[in-house]
Amino acid sequence: MEARAKLRNYRVSARKARLLADQIRGxxxxxxxxxxxxxxxxxxxxxxxxxxxxxxxxxxxxxxQSAGIDVDxxxxxxxxxxxxxxxxxxxxxxxxxxxWIQKRTSHITVVLAEQD
Numbered sequence: 001m002e003a004r005a006k007l008r009n010y011r012v013s014a015r016k017a018r019l020l021a022d023q024i025r026g027x028x029x030x031x032x033x034x035x036x037x038x039x040x041x042x043x044x045x046x047x048x049x050x051x052x053x054x055x056x057x058x059x060x061x062x063x064x065q066s067a068g069i070d071v072d073x074x075x076x077x078x079x080x081x082x083x084x085x086x087x088x089x090x091x092x093x094x095x096x097x098x099x100w101i102q103k104r105t106s107h108i109t110v111v112l113a114e115q116d
């Protein structure tokens with residue numbers, strides 16, 4: 001059995017989020033949370049909350065569906081970081097010109113599964 005959690009339209013570029021995703025992929029939940037709490041990236045706190053949400057979803061599956069998931073034995077199976085919609089803004093430039101700025105967003109999905 002597996003548990004998943006999604007974070008959609010978060011204001012961080014996918015490239016920056018993938019740096020953290022690569023560090024925790026394949027690790028145990030406790031190890032992944034330790035890596036994220038010690039990281040100094042801006043996105044580490046929401047990522048930590050996302051993993052805690054996936055653990056909570058696994059506990060909810062145990063209560064509602066009697067899934068038999070051992071919460072202490074969970075591993076981060078997959079972490080996918082996809083690009084979300086971009087917001088376009090205008091920045092004033094010299095001599096009356098303007099240039100476009102792209103403010104990127106990301107969709108992050110975490111899947112936890114029991115270790116084999």
